[in-house]
Amino acid sequence: MMNLLVRFLREPAIVRDWDMAAWNAFVPLARSARLLGRCAYLVEQHGLHAVVPPALLDQMRGALAQTRYVQVQAQRELRHVARLMAREHIPLAALKGVAYLVARLPPCQWRNLSDIDVLVPQQDIARAERALLNAGWQPSGDFDDYDRHYYREWMHEVPPMRHPARETEVDLHHNLAPPVSRVSIDAARLWEAMVEVEAAPGLKLSVLGPADMLLHNAVHLFMNDELRGGLRDVVDFRDLYEHFLGADAGFEQALLARADRLDCGLPLYYAVSTATRLCGLQPGAAVIEALARFAPAAPVDRLMRWLIEQALAPDRLGLRVTGLAHQALYIRSHWVRMPLPMLLRHLVRKWLKRRQPQASIADTPG
Amino acid sequence: MSTPLAELSSLLARYYARPDPLPGGQFIDFDLRVSRPVGLRRWVRPQVQFEVDSVRPFEPHPLENAFPMFEWGLNWCIATSAHRHMMLHAGIVAFDDRAMILPGTPGSGKSTLSAALQLRGARLLSDEFGLVRPERIDLLPMPRGIPLKNASIEAILEFAPDADLGPTYPNTRKGRIRHLRPQQFSRDRQDRPATPRWLVFPKYRAGAPEQLRRLDKIEAFRQLAFNCFNYRLLGGVAFQAVTELINSVDCYTFQFSRLSRAVEQLQALAADREPGSG
Numbered sequence: 001m002m003n004l005l006v007r008f009l010r011e012p013a014i015v016r017d018w019d020m021a022a023w024n025a026f027v028p029l030a031r032s033a034r035l036l037g038r039c040a041y042l043v044e045q046h047g048l049h050a051v052v053p054p055a056l057l058d059q060m061r062g063a064l065a066q067t068r069y070v071q072v073q074a075q076r077e078l079r080h081v082a083r084l085m086a087r088e089h090i091p092l093a094a095l096k097g098v099a100y101l102v103a104r105l106p107p108c109q110w111r112n113l114s115d116i117d118v119l120v121p122q123q124d125i126a127r128a129e130r131a132l133l134n135a136g137w138q139p140s141g142d143f144d145d146y147d148r149h150y151y152r153e154w155m156h157e158v159p160p161m162r163h164p165a166r167e168t169e170v171d172l173h174h175n176l177a178p179p180v181s182r183v184s185i186d187a188a189r190l191w192e193a194m195v196e197v198e199a200a201p202g203l204k205l206s207v208l209g210p211a212d213m214l215l216h217n218a219v220h221l222f223m224n225d226e227l228r229g230g231l232r233d234v235v236d237f238r239d240l241y242e243h244f245l246g247a248d249a250g251f252e253q254a255l256l257a258r259a260d261r262l263d264c265g266l267p268l269y270y271a272v273s274t275a276t277r278l279c280g281l282q283p284g285a286a287v288i289e290a291l292a293r294f295a296p297a298a299p300v301d302r303l304m305r306w307l308i309e310q311a312l313a314p315d316r317l318g319l320r321v322t323g324l325a326h327q328a329l330y331i332r333s334h335w336v337r338m339p340l341p342m343l344l345r346h347l348v349r350k351w352l353k354r355r356q357p358q359a360s361i362a363d364t365p366g
Numbered sequence: 367m368s369t370p371l372a373e374l375s376s377l378l379a380r381y382y383a384r385p386d387p388l389p390g391g392q393f394i395d396f397d398l399r400v401s402r403p404v405g406l407r408r409w410v411r412p413q414v415q416f417e418v419d420s421v422r423p424f425e426p427h428p429l430e431n432a433f434p435m436f437e438w439g440l441n442w443c444i445a446t447s448a449h450r451h452m453m454l455h456a457g458i459v460a461f462d463d464r465a466m467i468l469p470g471t472p473g474s475g476k477s478t479l480s481a482a483l484q485l486r487g488a489r490l491l492s493d494e495f496g497l498v499r500p501e502r503i504d505l506l507p508m509p510r511g512i513p514l515k516n517a518s519i520e521a522i523l524e525f526a527p528d529a530d531l532g533p534t535y536p537n538t539r540k541g542r543i544r545h546l547r548p549q550q551f552s553r554d555r556q557d558r559p560a561t562p563r564w565l566v567f568p569k570y571r572a573g574a575p576e577q578l579r580r581l582d583k584i585e586a587f588r589q590l591a592f593n594c595f596n597y598r599l600l601g602g603v604a605f606q607a608v609t610e611l612i613n614s615v616d617c618y619t620f621q622f623s624r625l626s627r628a629v630e631q632l633q634a635l636a637a638d639r640e641p642g643s644g
Contacts, residue, residue: 364441
């Protein structure tokens, strides 16, 4: 395994042997995976300051400053949403990055995020969306009829919204996976296992229970159509896994039982094996044994391992094979969540409307 | 930075080469690539694209604007990631390591003034980014080509007919551009920080007489915070840094129109011969 970022995540002390060429190969990988901040914490934790080039320490500190800022924005946005949902008497749960923040879980020290993901019960989602729109949030992009139809009919979320006075996008979900997909989760069961947290003094909301939180991460990795930077989610998985296991020796058994109950064995298999290979997770023998029965046929398993590695941990950026792996996983992610005719229509549609560059030269300084 | 474009390579050498070649084993902050996209646009109205971390953040540009595109791309890299520093939107020049900070929005004349001051012997730190280390309140130099735009090209040529200007780019997204190459003096000292001493908010007004006025520190704080790219992002760190910076400098507003008069006044200020203000 050649990816230097992965080698560092697995065994930080390895950098003691790195020359400048290795550092220079490492930086673009860490930056594009949005893991510079995570790396800063590993450097500190392992006392490696003296061996990291000072200019890279500056980049890490810069990345952490940026992270702190978006974290503040995200938590402010969550409070706005939580107050509104409280007024409407709609139960609300924070998901993913913002949930780690509000529940003070380990990724909160370094975790970057660009939007907030929240969950409401399915029967309330239309009311929740209307409440947000009435309170000033707006659709945060130009969604045409097809896009709206796609969200409403086939997805587990509504088109993302943003309040014009603020920067953070809100993704409103009613489930963790599209209802039409091969992994279908009974969302009512998630609400049974929620953990209560406070977004502000007296402002209560929920986050997923520990096992469900990891299963969500696994499902997301398994079905995400945007794998660039997906290594960060794998790192989250490992950090959360180790944290929950540290707090409760029975956590692994609970996780397996929950995966059975929510029918998430296959995503969990992929997540555990990916985190083991790429981030040095050390699951207990019982977990490895129990998950083995979810593993796909050996050739498929090997192909998936190879694709995930090419997509999440390429030797360097810009390799053609990385692009191909992304495309294959992109199509696969849709394959597992849509029936075939719908998938074909959708891919053609998306191909015709490919993404435009993010920045404009006219806005650059100088 | 790598590029297969020969003309761009020679411009990069002209603007960035150091007299002492970089020792091997230098840390690379950003690995950039400027190249021509494949496909039809290779022959028909050829284009150029900017790449960092193998992502292309911008639309391709016409091939003839490769150098301005590189410069803007590099600015974008800095503006979006250098949050370890407080980034002032300002030209910075120094007199014996004492820095004069010239903040301003586009059109205020900060680039033109920075260019003119460095042509009269001040050291150029930057025409665009005032990089402040928050824990020390000093300024890090980044002496790069100054992109003079439109009428300021003629203003500089009138001011200094032998100014070392690069090729003319008549049609860019930001108008007509020529880059002033910083003098060797500034480039030789690019590893040497400077200490803030004067804060001058320039305002170019055609035909107006030069007027240098003392500025109230609270108003200076407000204006400097406004001209800080990452003020909101850095939050308390930036508040503290702007406060300390304001407390360590003399603050002025400066209205000007004639470049040579303006430079004389600022030089006099730097020589601590404060001219009577209007």
